[in-house]
Amino acid sequence: MPNAFAYLMLMIWPVACVVMFRRMGIERAIIWAILGGYLLLPPRAVFDLPLVPDFNKTSIPNLCALACCLWVAKRRVPIWPESRVMKVLLFLFLAGTIPTVLTNTDPILFYSVFDAEPVSFVTGGLPGLRIIDVLSVGSQQAITLIPFVLGRAFLSSQTGQRELLLALLVGGLVYSLPALLEIRLSPQINIWVYGFFQHDFGQMMRQGGFRPIVFLPHGLWMAFFFMTSAAAAAVLFRMADRKSRPRLLAATGYLFCVLILCKSLGPLAYGIAVVPAILLAAPKVQIRIAVVFAGIAVLYPVLRDYGLVPLDRILGWAEAIHPDRAQSLGFRFQNEELLLERAHEKWMFGWGGWGRNLVHDLTTGEIISIPDGEWIIVFGTFGWLGYLSKMGLLAVPLFLLLRHARHDRPTRTVAALALILAITLIDMLVNAILTPYTWLIAGAVLGYTESARRQEAKDDSHLRPKAGRPGLAKPLIG
Known part of the structure; x- marks a missing residue:
């Protein structure tokens, strides 16, 4: 406690x-x-x-x-985006909770049936949603969107985006000190400060040592944060003057070393992909890579549902790295199958909260599924409507940015943020790692595309020939 x-x-x-x-x-x-x-x-x-x-x-x-x-x-x-697509997605994200609540007012009961007599007893159950829960669930959705709205409104400029990258860098450098302490001594800081341990301690033990967690929900969240910090340091290095470049290069290397010490394979693989891309690739190339990642993330449930994801091959790759990683990934895939089958029963609006989206033992009510990926949690809770609106709010800004990049030169800051956002969408397929600063990044990318579009319209208006005054005709020459 x-x-x-x-x-x-x-x-x-x-x-x-x-x-x-x-x-x-x-x-x-x-x-x-x-x-x-x-x-x-x-x-x-x-x-x-x-x-x-x-x-x-x-x-x-x-x-x-x-x-x-x-x-x-x-x-x-301002709340409403300029893009019509984003307006629709925002509306569905907020209003889509209404049909979810209204279609889940019935309780879920668990029964124990005796074969000797045609008698069954209710052993437990999950409550149905009440009409008044529309207010609670809708408010939660609105609170979740606040960083997205603020990022769009105030972090769209290069100054705001640089401040965001600088904060990720500074946060990573400061947070590395307690993280290194926990790597050496074991995860204890949350116990010392707040009096409890926030997760399963056994999951923090790996490779004969410890994974840090400090005040975050899990060691994976910690490793992922250091990955984003290393990426932020890399782009600031690319933008720095000659005097600051050695320090920023050292910070990039240091944060990547801390990421390695976190002993989390997924974030390390993301770092190996993202940091070199930021250091070596042009901004337009980074944006194209981000859009490919976003497309995979958005389409994954469809591909998964139709058996188009090569699960056996992916498990084989994990087995080649380490048997424990293959076992962990296989466990996630098995739970996805259970939860996906459950979600299909209410595929449009989902099951709502109170654990109704999880798979339970029909007799005891015991939970027999463990959701890991953000996508399956959202899909099971809010259905296709909730999934598409949430993933759309995060992914569509990247597609809008790609459209802008075809006509103009994007900044390094927005390209790096796009890459960080896209790799987060990929990780949401296996972890529920959507964080408030991810929403900030998505809002900042969307705000940048809107500002660029307004500037393009302004430039086009200057190039467009002005209409002559009525009643006057230009003289003909020739």
Whole structure:
């Protein structure tokens, strides 16, 4: 159980956000209000109030960042994107919770049947959703979108995107110190500070050592954060002047070494792919790679459903690396099969919350499936409508960016952020790793494409010939 200090940290974070917004520029304040909360606040500690979403390390920073933008910085925060496709996706993401609730008002009961007599007894059950849950679920969706909205509004410029990359770099460098301590001593910091361990300790043991976790939900989240930090350091190195380049190159190498020490194969493979691409490839090439990754992520459920994903070959590759990795991946695939079959029963709007999307023993009600990938959790909970709207909000900005890149030269900052966003979409196929700073990145990419489109329209208007005044004709020559 979290100690009193854990709840005190949640309560004082709004004060910290007000201080940041008064002393920093709005871009930096938004980033650190959200990213700082993600890195520092206690996991699993929550204020659970009736009829409203949980107040935890995700929702509190999101709400505080929005409130400070409105009332401390006194800035207008536009909500609706300019693209029609994005408007539809945003609307479906928020309003799609209504049919999910309305189609799941029936409880799910578990029975014990006796063969000797035609009698069955209810041994347990899951509650049906109430109409009033529309407010709670819809509010949770809206809170989730706050970083996306703020990133689009305030991080679309190269300055804002550079601040985001710099924050990822600084956060990685600072967080590496407790991470290295846990690699050496074992994951203990969350216990020392907040009084509990947030996950299964056995999963933090690997290769005769330990994987760090600090204040994040899992060691995989920690490794993935160091991957994004190394990528941020790499792009800042590419953009730096001659004086700063040696330090940024050293930071890139150092963060990559910490990533290796995290002993997580997936994030390490992403780092091997992303960091060299940032260092060697042109921005347009990076964006093309990002779009390919995004396309794979969005189409994966369809390919998976029709048996077009070569699972045996993927498991063979994992087996060649290490038998334990193949066993872990095979376990995920088996659970995906169970959850996918369950999701098909309510494929359009999903099963809703309360664990209704999971597979249970029909007699005891015991959960017999473990969801890992973000995609199967969203698909089972909100159906195709929820999946397409959520993945669309994250992936469509990359396709819009590709369309812009065909006509103009994109910046290195937006290309690197696009690559980080795309690799996150790939990882969401196997892990529920969608974080608040991922939404910030997606919003920043979308805001950049909208700003570029407005600039293109402005330039075209200057080139377009002006119509003559009525009643006057140009003289003919010849």
